[in-house]
Amino acid sequence: MGMEYSEREVDILVVGGGTAGPMAAIRAKETNPRLNVMLIEKANVKRSGAISMGMDGLNNAVIPGHATPEQYVREITIANDGIVNQQAILAYASNSFQMIQRLDKWGVKFEKDETGEFAVKKVHHLGNYVLPMPEGHNVKKILYRLLKKNRVDVTNRYKVTRVAVGKNHRVSGVMAVDTRTAEIVFIKAKSVIICTGAAGRLGLPSSGYLFGTYENPTNAGDGYAMAYHAGAELSGIECFQINPLIKDYNGPACAYVTGPLGGYTANAHGERFIECDYWSGQMMLEFFRELEGGNGPVFLKVNHLAEETISTIENILHTNERPSRGRFHKGRGTNYRDDMIEMHISEIGLCSGHSASGIWVNERAETTIPGLYAAGDVACVPHNYMLGAFVYGEIAGLEAVKYCEDMRGEETDKEFMVRESERILRPLKRKSGITPYQAEYKIRRLVNDYLQPPKVTRKMELGLRRFSEVRDDLEGLWADGPHNLLRAMEVHDILDCAEMAAVSSLYRTESRWGLYHYRVDYPEKDDDWLCHVQLYKDGEGRMVCKKIPVEPYIFEPDAGEIQAYERLRIVTKDMV
Amino acid sequence: MATASMSVKVPVSVDADKCIASKGCTVCVDVCPLDVLVIDMNNGVALMQYDECWYCTPCEVDCPTHALTVDIPYLVK
Numbered sequence: 198m199g200m201e202y203s204e205r206e207v208d209i210l211v212v213g214g215g216t217a218g219p220m221a222a223i224r225a226k227e228t229n230p231r232l233n234v235m236l237i238e239k240a241n242v243k244r245s246g247a248i249s250m251g252m253d254g255l256n257n258a259v260i261p262g263h264a265t266p267e268q269y270v271r272e273i274t275i276a277n278d279g280i281v282n283q284q285a286i287l288a289y290a291s292n293s294f295q296m297i298q299r300l301d302k303w304g305v306k307f308e309k310d311e312t313g314e315f316a317v318k319k320v321h322h323l324g325n326y327v328l329p330m331p332e333g334h335n336v337k338k339i340l341y342r343l344l345k346k347n348r349v350d351v352t353n354r355y356k357v358t359r360v361a362v363g364k365n366h367r368v369s370g371v372m373a374v375d376t377r378t379a380e381i382v383f384i385k386a387k388s389v390i391i392c393t394g395a396a397g398r399l400g401l402p403s404s405g406y407l408f409g410t411y412e413n414p415t416n417a418g419d420g421y422a423m424a425y426h427a428g429a430e431l432s433g434i435e436c437f438q439i440n441p442l443i444k445d446y447n448g449p450a451c452a453y454v455t456g457p458l459g460g461y462t463a464n465a466h467g468e469r470f471i472e473c474d475y476w477s478g479q480m481m482l483e484f485f486r487e488l489e490g491g492n493g494p495v496f497l498k499v500n501h502l503a504e505e506t507i508s509t510i511e512n513i514l515h516t517n518e519r520p521s522r523g524r525f526h527k528g529r530g531t532n533y534r535d536d537m538i539e540m541h542i543s544e545i546g547l548c549s550g551h552s553a554s555g556i557w558v559n560e561r562a563e564t565t566i567p568g569l570y571a572a573g574d575v576a577c578v579p580h581n582y583m584l585g586a587f588v589y590g591e592i593a594g595l596e597a598v599k600y601c602e603d604m605r606g607e608e609t610d611k612e613f614m615v616r617e618s619e620r621i622l623r624p625l626k627r628k629s630g631i632t633p634y635q636a637e638y639k640i641r642r643l644v645n646d647y648l649q650p651p652k653v654t655r656k657m658e659l660g661l662r663r664f665s666e667v668r669d670d671l672e673g674l675w676a677d678g679p680h681n682l683l684r685a686m687e688v689h690d691i692l693d694c695a696e697m698a699a700v701s702s703l704y705r706t707e708s709r710w711g712l713y714h715y716r717v718d719y720p721e722k723d724d725d726w727l728c729h730v731q732l733y734k735d736g737e738g739r740m741v742c743k744k745i746p747v748e749p750y751i752f753e754p755d756a757g758e759i760q761a762y763e764r765l766r767i768v769t770k771d772m773v
Numbered sequence: 774m775a776t777a778s779m780s781v782k783v784p785v786s787v788d789a790d791k792c793i794a795s796k797g798c799t800v801c802v803d804v805c806p807l808d809v810l811v812i813d814m815n816n817g818v819a820l821m822q823y824d825e826c827w828y829c830t831p832c833e834v835d836c837p838t839h840a841l842t843v844d845i846p847y848l849v850k
Contacts, residue, residue, distance in 0.1 A: 240805070240808065241804055241806070243803070243831075244806060244835070245806055246806075249806055250829055250830060250834075404848050406846050406849050408807065408826055408846075409827075409846060409848065409849045413829070414806075414807065414827050415806045415807060415827075445849050446849065447849070520830055521829070524843075524844070524845060525828075525850065528850045529850075629775065629776050630774055673774070675776075680808060680822075680823065684825075
C-alpha cells in the first residue's frame with residue numbers, strides 16, 4: 198500500500214483554536230518567536246469554539262478588593278465536593294487578575310464603574326467573582342489579530358484524530374485529516390497542547406436535534422478520545438456536566454447575567470426555591486427535584502423587574518454568546534416583560550469548565566505524557582470557565598516553550614501512521630453503509646437512556662453492552678465525502694466518551710456532586726471516595742479506572758463553609 | 774446495503790439578489806463552525822448543504838451584504 202499521508206514538522210502544535218488554544222499559541226510565540234508554532238483547528242479560528250460569538254461575562258474573576266486566590270480556592274474546593282487538586286486551582290486563581298488586565302489591555306471590554314474599576318457582582322454562594330462583559334462580542338476578533346501579529350501558523354479545517362507517542366513515551370506529533378479534501382497529514386511536533394473543548398455532543402438534546410446542544414457542537418469530545426488513546430490519564434469523568442437551560446433552545450438563560458440585576462430561578466408558582474444560582478451539582482439536584490416534583494416546571498423570572506433593567510438584560514443576552522436567544526423567544530411569543538422563561542435540564546456532557554471531567558493536568562498544565570499539555574474545558578481543572586481556559590492556555594503555552602527549547606523531536610513509528618491513515622479512510626472506501634448521522638443519533642439516544650442521572654448500576658451496565666454492539670456496527674460506517682468523513686471520525690470520539698462516562702460512573706460506588714453523580718444504588722456520599730478517579734487505557738487496551746488520593750489541601754475550608762453547598766434549598770415553613 | 778436520502782427544511786436562508794458569492798465572496802462558508810455552507814457553483818449563491826446548525830449566527834453577522842438569515846431549526850423552535 199502506498200503512502201496515503203504527507204508529513205510536516207513544527208515545534209509546538211496547539212490543537213483547537215477556540216479559547217485556550219489561541220492564548221497558548223500567542224503566549225508561546227510572544228515568549229520565543231523563533232519557535233514554529235502551529236494552531237490547528239477543526240472549524241475556522243475566526244469563529245470557533247465556545248466563544249464563537251463572544252461571552253457575556255467572567256464567572257470566576259479573582260480581583261483584588263473583591264476576592265483573594267485563597268478564598269476562591271476554598272469556594273471551588275467546596276463547590277466540587279472536596280475533589281480538587283488545590284495546587285491547580287491556585288495556579289488559576291493567582292493568575293486570574295493579570296489575565297484580566299492582559300485581556301483589558303488587548304481591547305476586550307469588561308464592565309467598569311464610574312471610577313474605572315471593574316464592576317464585580319455576586320453570584321457564587323460565598324465570594325464575589327462575576328464580572329459582566331456587556332460588550333464581550335469581540336473576543337475572537339482580538340485573539341485572531343494577535344495570532345496574525347505574532348505569526349502563528351493558523352491551519353483551519355483539519356480534524357486531529359490521534360496523538361502519537363514515541364518510543365521514549367514522549368509525545369511525537371498528531372495525525373490529522375483535511376475536512377474538505379480528506380487529505381491526511383502527520384504533523385511531527387516536540388510538544389502538543391490539547392485545547393479541544395468539551396464533549397458537547399454526548400447526550401441527545403430533548404428536541405432531538407443533534408446539533409441543538411448546549412456546547413458548540415463542533416466540540417464532540419475529540420480531545421478526550423485522543424488523550425485516552427495516547428495513554429494519558431483522565432479524571433473526574435463521572436462528574437458530568439448538566440446545566441439549567443432555556444428549554445428546547447438549550448442555551449443559558451442566563452442566571453449569571455440576570456441574577457445581579459434581580460432575576461432568579463423560580464418554580465411554577467413564581468417562587469424562589471434555591472438560594473444561589475451558581476451552577477453546581479448540588480444546585481442541579483434541587484433543580485431536578487423541583488422539575489420532577491409537583492412544583493415544576495422551572496422558570497427564569499425577570500418579569501417583576503423595571504423596563505430599564507429588562508432592556509439591559511435583553512441587550513446583553515441577545516448580542517453575546519448565544520445571540521439567537523432573542524429570535525427564539527420571539528418565535529414563541531415570549532416577552533421578558535410579561536412571561537417567565539421555561540427552563541429545563543440539559544443533556545449530559547463532559548466539560549471541566551463547568552464541572553470537572555477532563556484530561557488530568559497539574560498546575561503546569563502537564564498531562565501524564567511528557568510533552569503533552571491540555572487546557573480549557575478539556576483539562577481537569579474544575580469550574581474553570583472561560584477565564585480559566587485563558588489562564589491555563591497561557592500556562593500550557595509557556596511550559597511547552599520551556600519543554601521544547603532544549604530537546605529534539607521524538608520519532609514516530611511508521612506503522613502507527615499507516616494504521617491510522619487506513620482507519621481514517623475506511624468509511625470513504627465503502628460504497629454504502631450506516632451513515633454518521635444514524636450512528637451518532639443512536640449512540641446519543643443510548644446515552645440518554647442509560648447514563649442520564651439519576652444513575653442506575655444495571656442501566657449503566659446495559660448501556661456499556663449497547664455501546665459495544667454499536668462499536669461493532671461502526672465497522673460498517675460509510676462516508677460519501679470529506680464532510681461526512683469528519684462526522685464519521687467524530688462518531689468514534691462520541692462513542693469513546695460515552696464508554697468513559699459509563700465506566701467511570703460505575704467505578705465510583707457512592708453519590709457525589711449532587712445530580713452530576715447521583716447513584717440511586719449508592720445514594721450517600723462516602724468518605725472512602727474522597728479521591729480522584731483516574732481513567733486510562735491499560736497495557737491490554739482495556740478501559741480501566743484507579744483511585745488516587747486528593748493532594749493535601751493548601752487551604753482547609755472551614756466547617757461552616759463545607760456545608761454551604763449542601764444547603765441550597767430555601768427553607769420553607771413546611772420543611773421545618 | 775441500500776440507503777435513502779431525506780429532505781428537511783434548513784434554518785439558513787440566502788437572499789440570492791444580495792449574495793455576492795459569484796464575485797468570489799466566501800465569508801459565510803469560511804466562518805461557519807460546523808462547515809454546513811457551500812457555494813452553489815451553478816448559480817453563484819451560498820447554500821446550506823447540511824442540516825447541522827447551532828443557530829450561532831456568525832454567517833449572518835459577518836456577511837458583508839446582509840444576504841443570510843438564520844432561523845431557529847424547526848425541531849428546536
